[in-house]
Amino acid sequence: MRSPTIELVDIYKSFGSTRVLEGVSLPLFPGEVHSLLGENGAGKSTLVKIMAGLHLADKGAMRFGGKEMLFRSTAQAQHAGVSVIYQEPTLFRDLSIAENVFMHRQPKTAYGWIDYAEMNRTVSQHLSQLGVSLQPEDPVLGLSIADQQIVEIIKALTFEAKVLIMDEPTAALSLEEVKRLFQVVERLRSKGVAIMFVSHRLEEVFAISQRITVMRDGRVIGSGPVEKWTTEEVIRKMVGRSLDALYPKEKVEPGKVVLRVRSLRRAGVFKEISFEVRQGEIVGLAGLVGAGRSEVARAIFGIDPLDSGEVLIGDTTLSNHAPQAAMAAGIGFVPEDRQQQGLVMEMTVMRNATLTILRQLKRLGLVSKEKERQIATRWTQRMQLKGHIEEPVNILSGGNQQKVVLAKWLATEPKLLIVDEPTRGVDVGAKSEVHRTLSQLAKDGMAIIMISSDLPEVIGMADRILVMHEGKLTAELSRAEATEEAIMFAATGQVGPRPDQKSKATPNGKS
Amino acid sequence: MTKQPENTAEGQGWLNALFRSRETSLVLLIAVLTAVTTTLNPRFLSPQSLKDLMLNVSIIALLVLGQTVIILMRQIDLSISSIVGITAFLSGTLFINHPGISGYVVIAIAVLTGLLLGAVNAALIAWGKIPALITTLGTLYIFRGANYAWVHGRQVNAVNVPGSFLAIGTSTVAGVPILTWIVLILLILFSIGLRQYRAGREYYAIGSNPNAAVLAGINVSRRIAIGFIISGAIAGLAGALWLARFGTVDATAAEGIELTVITSTVVGGVAITGGVGTVVGAVLGALLLSVFSSTLVFLRVPSFWQQAFQGAMLLVAIAADAYLAYRHALRSRVKWSHV
Numbered sequence: 001m002r003s004p005t006i007e008l009v010d011i012y013k014s015f016g017s018t019r020v021l022e023g024v025s026l027p028l029f030p031g032e033v034h035s036l037l038g039e040n041g042a043g044k045s046t047l048v049k050i051m052a053g054l055h056l057a058d059k060g061a062m063r064f065g066g067k068e069m070l071f072r073s074t075a076q077a078q079h080a081g082v083s084v085i086y087q088e089p090t091l092f093r094d095l096s097i098a099e100n101v102f103m104h105r106q107p108k109t110a111y112g113w114i115d116y117a118e119m120n121r122t123v124s125q126h127l128s129q130l131g132v133s134l135q136p137e138d139p140v141l142g143l144s145i146a147d148q149q150i151v152e153i154i155k156a157l158t159f160e161a162k163v164l165i166m167d168e169p170t171a172a173l174s175l176e177e178v179k180r181l182f183q184v185v186e187r188l189r190s191k192g193v194a195i196m197f198v199s200h201r202l203e204e205v206f207a208i209s210q211r212i213t214v215m216r217d218g219r220v221i222g223s224g225p226v227e228k229w230t231t232e233e234v235i236r237k238m239v240g241r242s243l244d245a246l247y248p249k250e251k252v253e254p255g256k257v258v259l260r261v262r263s264l265r266r267a268g269v270f271k272e273i274s275f276e277v278r279q280g281e282i283v284g285l286a287g288l289v290g291a292g293r294s295e296v297a298r299a300i301f302g303i304d305p306l307d308s309g310e311v312l313i314g315d316t317t318l319s320n321h322a323p324q325a326a327m328a329a330g331i332g333f334v335p336e337d338r339q340q341q342g343l344v345m346e347m348t349v350m351r352n353a354t355l356t357i358l359r360q361l362k363r364l365g366l367v368s369k370e371k372e373r374q375i376a377t378r379w380t381q382r383m384q385l386k387g388h389i390e391e392p393v394n395i396l397s398g399g400n401q402q403k404v405v406l407a408k409w410l411a412t413e414p415k416l417l418i419v420d421e422p423t424r425g426v427d428v429g430a431k432s433e434v435h436r437t438l439s440q441l442a443k444d445g446m447a448i449i450m451i452s453s454d455l456p457e458v459i460g461m462a463d464r465i466l467v468m469h470e471g472k473l474t475a476e477l478s479r480a481e482a483t484e485e486a487i488m489f490a491a492t493g494q495v496g497p498r499p500d501q502k503s504k505a506t507p508n509g510k511s
Numbered sequence: 512m513t514k515q516p517e518n519t520a521e522g523q524g525w526l527n528a529l530f531r532s533r534e535t536s537l538v539l540l541i542a543v544l545t546a547v548t549t550t551l552n553p554r555f556l557s558p559q560s561l562k563d564l565m566l567n568v569s570i571i572a573l574l575v576l577g578q579t580v581i582i583l584m585r586q587i588d589l590s591i592s593s594i595v596g597i598t599a600f601l602s603g604t605l606f607i608n609h610p611g612i613s614g615y616v617v618i619a620i621a622v623l624t625g626l627l628l629g630a631v632n633a634a635l636i637a638w639g640k641i642p643a644l645i646t647t648l649g650t651l652y653i654f655r656g657a658n659y660a661w662v663h664g665r666q667v668n669a670v671n672v673p674g675s676f677l678a679i680g681t682s683t684v685a686g687v688p689i690l691t692w693i694v695l696i697l698l699i700l701f702s703i704g705l706r707q708y709r710a711g712r713e714y715y716a717i718g719s720n721p722n723a724a725v726l727a728g729i730n731v732s733r734r735i736a737i738g739f740i741i742s743g744a745i746a747g748l749a750g751a752l753w754l755a756r757f758g759t760v761d762a763t764a765a766e767g768i769e770l771t772v773i774t775s776t777v778v779g780g781v782a783i784t785g786g787v788g789t790v791v792g793a794v795l796g797a798l799l800l801s802v803f804s805s806t807l808v809f810l811r812v813p814s815f816w817q818q819a820f821q822g823a824m825l826l827v828a829i830a831a832d833a834y835l836a837y838r839h840a841l842r843s844r845v846k847w848s849h850v
């Protein structure tokens with residue numbers, strides 16, 4: 001067998017106490033597209049960054065050109081011939097295409113001046129070879145993401161990259177653009193470049209790869225030539241972990257419709273979003289990172305604008321599209337990022353918990369401290385918050401901080417509560433307390449939308465699951481239909497009947 | 512996806528055409544302003560008033576060169592006026608304490624002093640990671656305060672300065688003051704440096720996208736530090752030339768000119784968000800502001816209006832930039848509509 005161009009050997013990496021990679025080995029062969037698959041948080045991006053020289057592995061090595069080494073800087077990786085194309089192109093938008101390609105290594109004339117003519121000529125050649133109708137002098141500002149990726153690819157070409165790593169390059173591309181990108185990839189492959197392709201789109205992976213590796217929880221779960229894989233097998237390996245009994249959502253008979261949204265659209269972000277949520281119901285919103293889940297939630301709450309569509313609370317349309325109006329109508333929104341959006345870290349628990357209802361606490365125009373204490377105590381006790389309400393929030397643990405955020409929104413006594421990744425970064429104990437609270441709230445008649453990337457959590461907690469893929473709803477699954485495979489199918493944009501419909505009898509997804 | 516709009520550069524109307532090159536529109540504006548004022552008052556184009564105009568704009572234009580390098584990197588240097596103040600008085604003191612000292616040596620010492628003061632900014636910003644706005648606001652006051660303490664009410668007068676040095680600010684070569692020639696030569700050097708050298712392009716890269724600059728292998732901290740050192744050195748040179756131009760220097764010399772310099776730079780098309788602009792444009796911006804205030808003087812507009820007009824011009828310039836950025840954003844968004 002040919003020897004790999006580059007080979008990762010037993011790579012370990014931790015951030016703080018979180019282990020991200022645990023003994024990953026991965027070869028990239030010349031003239032081969034090797035696809036790397038895995039759920040959010042499987043460790044793919046960290047692996048890419050180690051190969052790019054942005055992160056340094058804790059343990060392990062890369063075999064490259066007969067040596068064992070690790071890249072300590074991006075420059076070192078580039079000089080070695082490893083080029084990385086990130087999902088979001090990293091370009092200088094004010095400068096020309098040619099300057100972007102050659103920044104920091106422009107060709108020089110005999111006088112030591114930058115040789116713009118040579119620069120433009122080289123880039124022009126590459127552009128026409130790739131069949132792109134752009135000029136090297138065009139500014140990057142205003143180029144589509146697809147064209148920006150072409151610029152990144154030309155950069156890699158001028159480095160004479162032996163290894164090209166593409167981290168979800170197609171996430172923002174249209175079908176046509178993907179086709180063009182694949183032609184370019186095909187051409188590079190025939191030249192003997194080793195290509196690593198990270199993607200969530202399974203059909204693309206099967207169309208372009210010669211080899212597939214699936215990662216889960218920082219480990220390689222399976223690896224082999226593409227012929228040995230099926231879509232079902234890939235999905236099974238991606239999700240296959242056991243569903244534990246952490247999730248105590250009690251069965252509640254759904255009541256009246258609380259929220260109804262009709263054909264919500266925001267150009268370039270999401271479209272055709274229609275659904276309703278009833279009293280006592282927890283509706284899970286699943287999908288991969290970037291599918292537009294949080295954006296839909298933010299639009300419902302009025303933080304982001306809507307281009308068209310209707311949001312109804314009960315029977316009244318939410319016409320004034322602003323968070324104040326949404327709050328007045330009875331929507332509560334617990335954002336994903338507690339530190340930045342949900343809490344004022346230096347203020348006390350009491351202050352944070354009553355921030356949303358300051359108006360109600362007014363007495364003679366000033367905030368009444370008694371009322372403040374009263375309300376804060378009521379909700380924090382209900383949340384079983386550890387710690388005193390006069391302590392600043394930043395000394396609490398992640399789980400307890402999340403409870404303060406919840407308390408803050410519960411104080412407004414909302415009819416509908418939207419929670420975005422409610423248990424991200426909290427420990428198992430706090431997690432189940434958050435779940436218990438949500439379940440109790442639903443039982444008391446609140447309608448809840450729960451956005452979560454944690455599939456077992458969604459399956460365990462939600463009465464219904466809406467799955468999003470690239471800005472659209474691709475599935476609505478009842479509790480009985482919800483399996484990790486079914487969700488992943490819809491989340492990766494697989495449509496039509498699944499060949500393994502019957503396999504849902506194994507809810508833990510083990511193969 | 513909807514079909515991509517073809518080559519979007521076409522058909523954007525006259526407004527964009529006008530603003531496509533900031534330099535062109537600045538030259539046009541200056542020409543129109545001069546023409547109008549001359550019609551109303553023919554003395555506006557007399558040799559003496561032209562010379563005054565050139566002298567008035569030269570020191571601002573010089574400082575604009577350094578400020579352009581800074582703003583290109585999305586930074587700002589407020590401390591320049593205090594550096595000018597210190598080095599102007601220092602130059603005068605050198606002539607008083609060392610009679611017969613060469614003007615070149617004085618200029619060299621002034622530049623070196625400015626460079627060292629710029630290095631203080633550089634260290635705090637590039638390695639101390641204190642935002643430039645705060646750092647240079649602090650050093651603006653610190654340098655000025657030190658200057659007051661040192662000057663202690665004294666004053667340098669023209670009689671203390673050799674005539675050969677004052678000639679920089681009075682004599683002309685080919686009808687253009689020597690002071691202006693110095694600035695023109697530096698303008699050409701800066702223009703070439705920023706356009707034709709790798710280092711020059713790095714200033715643009717850093718202001719355009721600092722993260723991408725790191726990925727491209729640029730040593731961002733060092734480049735930022737060098738920028739502030741250049742700005743300091745330029746301010747030192749401006750200090751020596753300030754003495755040559757005015758002859759009289761006290762502790763308040765050059766107070767407040769940092770705002771005129773920044774206004775000129777931004778009016779001249781150097782985006783306050785970095786990455787865009789040229790030194791030629793920035794100097795034209797300084798010239799436009801200077802012509803504009805002369806116009807107001809010639810038209811006997813009360814002086815307090817001049818400041819208001821200067822402010823209005825800054826806002827117009829920023830609004831024009833924002834408008835263009837908005838147009839670009841709209842265009843990129845259309846291309847995203849495939850979702």
